Amino acid sequence: GMAGIGSLVYIGQYQSARADNADDILLLIVTAVVLGGIDIFGGRGNVPGVLLSLLLLGTVKNGMGLANVPGPVQTLVVGTILVASVLVPLLLRLSHRAAIRVRRSPSFLKRATPTIGGFDDPRL
Numbered sequence: 001g002m003a004g005i006g007s008l009v010y011i012g013q014y015q016s017a018r019a020d021n022a023d024d025i026l027l028l029i030v031t032a033v034v035l036g037g038i039d040i041f042g043g044r045g046n047v048p049g050v051l052l053s054l055l056l057l058g059t060v061k062n063g064m065g066l067a068n069v070p071g072p073v074q075t076l077v078v079g080t081i082l083v084a085s086v087l088v089p090l091l092l093r094l095s096h097r098a099a100i101r102v103r104r105s106p107s108f109l110k111r112a113t114p115t116i117g118g119f120d121d122p123r124l
Contacts, residue, residue, distance in 0.1 A: 010022065027079060027082065028057060028078055030082065031057060031079075032050060032054045032057050033045075033053075034082060034085045034086060035053040035056070035057070035082070035085040036049035036052065036054070037050070057081070060077065061078070064077065
């Protein structure tokens with residue numbers, strides 16, 4: 001239903017109804033959804049995050065338009081934001097898992113446990 005309402009608004013604004021009219025908006029939409037915290041595999045996310053990301057992306061696109069940044073460069077910036085919004089949480093999860101793995105390893109526990117004479121007691 002929302003797609004139908006959106007298409008009517010789009011047609012009313014641009015006076016055109018071709019199948020490829022919104023191809024340039026697709027990258028912006030996917031970037032807003034991923035940046036807003038929606039999991040690309042489904043199941044998690046919230047609407048306020050998406051609204052805030054739409055506000056941010058709209059401001060960035062509007063600012064680039066006012067600064068006369070060429071269209072391909074604008075697409076490149078939005079694509080870079082998309083790639084960063086996918087990679088940064090992935091890298092954070094991987095580093096968090098590695099930190100947990102280090103904390104659980106026996107060698108870490110052995111080094112972190114104080115001995116009778118201190119951490120580096122040669123008697124032990």
